[in-house]
Amino acid sequence: EAQVTQNPRYLITVTGKKLTVTCSQNMNHEYMSWYRQDPGLGLRQIYYSMNVEVTDKGDVPEGYKVSRKEKRNFPLILESPSPNQTSLYFCASSFSGGKIYEQFFGPGTRLTVL
């Protein structure tokens, strides 16, 4: 089954404790992206990746890191989480280039930083 998976689905942590949220897709997509969703603010893009070893900042990259060492994986790293990073996070993937893309989203990761 074609899908985007995220782990963990739920996470409660404390300020300053490094964490990684994993994202994996099995559709051989070049493009992957991370979003956060907060009430009243819609979906905001954090980082995106056009292909392996190619990443760039979205609208809200502060406090986050990403890496793209393999085509299928795009982990989101919070090196020193803070309470303002409490949010619902989505990973997405799509083919790249050509006309605009259909993005496939993962189930989401609900993160709480105390």
Place this chain on the structure above:
Amino acid sequence: LAKTTQPISMDSYEGQEVNITCSHNNIATNDYITWYQQFPSQGPRFIIQGYKTKVTNEVASLFIPADRKSSTLSLPRVSLSDTAVYYCLVGDGGWNSGGYQKVTFGTGTKLQVIP
């Protein structure tokens, strides 16, 4: 990417046709218009995409006037399960931007279907 403007919320009764309009005055020649649907606590799901005139699939229709400065998503005979947030996006997927694929979803339109 072109900025989009949508109504914040809409209510509709079951069985009615719902039209959600998106304004995108600065749309570029190579931009496509894409709509996503999102249920609470789920990731958005692609609904429909178009460039001009009318596009129809099994879920919705998309109407785009000749000047392309707006678009209308039409949902025929909505049911309670259509209650969701609907997002309009405009862009060219990076094809004419050197591979630039920054995406802006905005806040969307919250559709509430009433029994």
